[in-house]
Amino acid sequence: MVNVSFLKRLLSVGEKNVLNQLTEFTDLGGEASDLLKIMLSAEDSLDQLNDEIREVERNGDDVAIRVKRDITGGAISSNLMENLVTVTETFDDIIDKAYFISRELRRMNLYHRERNDTAIDLIGSSYEIFSRMLDLIKEALSYVKRMLKASDIDIMRGIREDIEVLEEKGDELKDDLIDEIYRVADSISYLVFTHLTGVVHKIDDMLDGCEDISDSVLTITLSLTK
Numbered sequence: 001m002v003n004v005s006f007l008k009r010l011l012s013v014g015e016k017n018v019l020n021q022l023t024e025f026t027d028l029g030g031e032a033s034d035l036l037k038i039m040l041s042a043e044d045s046l047d048q049l050n051d052e053i054r055e056v057e058r059n060g061d062d063v064a065i066r067v068k069r070d071i072t073g074g075a076i077s078s079n080l081m082e083n084l085v086t087v088t089e090t091f092d093d094i095i096d097k098a099y100f101i102s103r104e105l106r107r108m109n110l111y112h113r114e115r116n117d118t119a120i121d122l123i124g125s126s127y128e129i130f131s132r133m134l135d136l137i138k139e140a141l142s143y144v145k146r147m148l149k150a151s152d153i154d155i156m157r158g159i160r161e162d163i164e165v166l167e168e169k170g171d172e173l174k175d176d177l178i179d180e181i182y183r184v185a186d187s188i189s190y191l192v193f194t195h196l197t198g199v200v201h202k203i204d205d206m207l208d209g210c211e212d213i214s215d216s217v218l219t220i221t222l223s224l225t226k
Contacts, residue, residue, distance in 0.1 A: 018076060018084055019148060021067050025060065025091035026145040029206075032056045032098035033138040039105045040127040040134075046106045053102040060095035064088055080220060087216045094137075094209040097202050104202075108195050119192040122184060126196045129177045133203045136166045136173075140210035147217050156218055163214045170207040174200050 032053055039049045067088045071081055108123065140163050147159045181188075181196050 018067055018070050021063060021070070022087060022091065023145050023148050024063050025088075025095070026141045026148075028056050028060050028063070029091070029094050029098070029141045030138045032095055033134045033141070036098060036101055036105070037131050037134050039102060040131050043109075046109045050102045050106045053099050057095050057099040060092050064092040079223060083216050083220045083223075087213055087220075090209050090213050090216070094206045097206050097209075101199055101202050104195060104199055111191065119188040122181070122188060123192065123196065126177060126181070126200070129173050130199060130203055133170050133173055133200075133207065136170050137203070137206050137210065140166045140207060144210055144213055144217070147214055153221060156221060160214045160218050163211050167207050167211045170204055174204045 035049055035053050035056070039046055039053075042049065068085060070076070071084050071088070076084060143159050143163050143166075147156050147163075150156045150159065177200055178197060181193060185193055
């Protein structure tokens with residue numbers, strides 16, 4: 001069993017700093033997920049919630065810029081640089097997607113006020129699925145944070161497997177929902193169809209991003225043991 005805490009003591013100060021900063025993304029991602037869940041059940045104040053997620057997205061951009069500067073500024077060993085940049089960009093992309101989804105929810109909320117058709121029930125049930133998927137994302141991000149702070153390789157591998165299970169649950173929810181959307185496609189507008197399929201794919205992409213990060217973090221750690 002390889003003790004990662006010991007390995008981290010062998011890293012430079014710059015590399016330790018980058019690892020610590022990466023945990024900021026998990027907190028921002030969790031905050032964005034919580035705000036999206038509120039938007040899914042809100043009937044008003046979506047403009048304010050959208051602005052709050054926009055602020056989270058900006059904070060994510062600031063963290064990404066700061067981390068990339070540290071990575072490329074000479075404080076990081078060359079064998080870690082590419083993987084750490086990839087992890088940083090994937091984290092940032094997850095938060096960017098959260099902001100994209102918030103804008104879509106706000107737009108559909110305006111559509112709700114102007115229309116009262118049979119698609120409303122489908123939108124409501126789909127939003128319940130979105131909320132469940134966001135719970136999976138928040139849980140996956142908490143696992144990623146634990147992974148970044150894990151004490152040994154075996155624990156990290158176990159966390160990686162837990163994240164994979166969450167990703168598979170998300171895939172099942174996504175696929176079942178898309179099947180339902182297609183089943184009633186003839187009775188809903190093109191706008192509703194593209195809104196629901198587009199959002200569910202974006203949420204699924206966020207969950208996939210968590211799995212990709214866990215893969216990269218494990219790869220980085222394993223490279224340090226060679």
